[in-house]
Amino acid sequence: MAGRLDGKVAVIVGASNPQSMGAATARRFAAEGAQLILAARRADAVAGVAASLDATAQACDITQEDQLAALAQTAIDRHGRLDIAVNYAGVESGGPLLETSADTFRQAAEVHFVGTALFIKQMALAMAQGGSIITASSLTALVQAPDLSAYAASKAGADMLVRVAANELGARNIRVNSIAPGFTESAMTAGWFAMDAVKRAFLKEIPLGRFSTIGDIANAALWLASDEAFITGQVIDITAGQSLRRTPRAEEFV
């Protein structure tokens, strides 16, 4: 059976936890025939997921350009090419604006904005035959998210980066898009999903009536990664319609 990514080589950053979007995407890509390089800040953390998929594990801090260049080079060294690059690296950076420290703003900007910029740059430089670059945006980059100024604004900045990069990199036949997940049950949100009041408040704001899963995000990444997506510079909204409504406020978590 032909896979939808047969012959393609993909780098995925942020795939260490088996319940992460990165790991779900890795499983889906592997099932569709792609060869994978999986990365996280610590190589030993991503080794388990990588071993289960016959993938290469590598340490990469996306705020460090030399580590990104080395990551892309690994794809070239191991498989001779790089076609797909997906970035799910993220840092929790919540809190009311008046209580958010300069360090929190800087860290959010460093990972979500600078890191995304360097990721796009270094992956594009390695994509000699064109390719598809995908980065994780957020529902909070699309609609008001109280107490998430650092997170939301750094993600929204990255979305504009995606547009500008797409316009520039089209000539190299490289497509650049982001995926905006809704409130998704994953390793990162497990604490929130443990609270029924939070789930109830969010569910009221989701037209399709269920939370997005890491599998939903992997499906969207697969479409963007395949040769079947004549789309670039876009934010793909996988919020099940929540961007048509709102995010609940903390006082509604009762």
Add this chain to the structure above:
Amino acid sequence: MARLAGKRALVVGAAGKDNMGQAIARRFLAEGAEVAVAGRKRDVLDAFVAQEGGIAVYCDFSDKGSIDAMVVDTAQRLGGIDIAVNATGWGLLKPFLDTTPEELDAMIALQLRGPFHFLQALIPVMGDQGGGSIIQISSATATIMFHDHDAYMATKAGTDHLVRSVANQFGHLGIRINSISPGVTETPMTAQAAAVPGVLDAFVKGYPLGRYGTPQDIAAACVWLASDECFMTGENLQVNGGLTLRGNPTKADIEASVAAAMARQG
């Protein structure tokens, strides 16, 4: 692998040989769906069905009664409708100040009232059967500029917002509704203009990916939106190679490009 196996699909706007609707229907058939092709020209529909399979259903998309009858007929003959695509359109080019009330009425009937009544007819059918995916073919010009295209652009933009509103209301029934915005696509609708030397040269500069779209690009996006893998609703997908990042050429750009092409030809 058949990505739409077991699905029942209705594609309206498929009564033009090799138009976008036919490309979508052809791809749906290849992905294992049962397909009803609909439109105004019965002979074209019959020829498609004879060659490709599926069933033909008559529809004048400007007429509510005809839309209702198409949906009822299709649901009966296929046993339900899981996927419905509206690929009708009228590519009128007319200066804003010269657009007549009759032209505007006809445009509104096809590109705003038609989709409105199409959604009204589909929601009960899909709601009763537990869900479905509806796809509206919009246009990049619903967000970016193009000359002499006001009636077309405004009705496409209006329908995009209708998609959001209806998606928001009926998501709980398992119905997803999205639109796709192609840019210039090689179809019979654009063939005449595209045949003029220099015209497509002017357009292609607006495409970061260096080419304009094909009906197959749109059909591929339809498969994504139609499949159970897609957890999107109320969205507008810009399936146009990045055109909206740049924009269409102005009328003067096109005229200059045509003049340059003619000069090259001597």
